[in-house]
Amino acid sequence: MSTHQIDAKITELDKAMKKLREAMTALPNRLGGFGKQYTEVTRKVATVITTVEAARPLFDTGRRRPKGRRR
Numbered sequence: 001m002s003t004h005q006i007d008a009k010i011t012e013l014d015k016a017m018k019k020l021r022e023a024m025t026a027l028p029n030r031l032g033g034f035g036k037q038y039t040e041v042t043r044k045v046a047t048v049i050t051t052v053e054a055a056r057p058l059f060d061t062g063r064r065r066p067k068g069r070r071r
Contacts, residue, residue, distance in 0.1 A: 003056055006059055
């Protein structure tokens with residue numbers, strides 16, 4: 001997995017969390033204790049993101065994309 005793929009996945013995860021937050025604002029009074037679960041999920045996702053970003057150098061294989069062919 002390259003760092004570009006990691007960036008893409010983190011961006012996707014960030015977009016999903018923003019959509020979830022928007023959906024939460026539509027719920028009346030944090031219906032059925034869902035607010036607590038949302039808070040727990042956001043903390044765990046934040047932990048995952050920071051862990052993956054800290055481990056980013058381990059994912060870099062050192063391989064570079066080949067440049068265009070020389071003629």
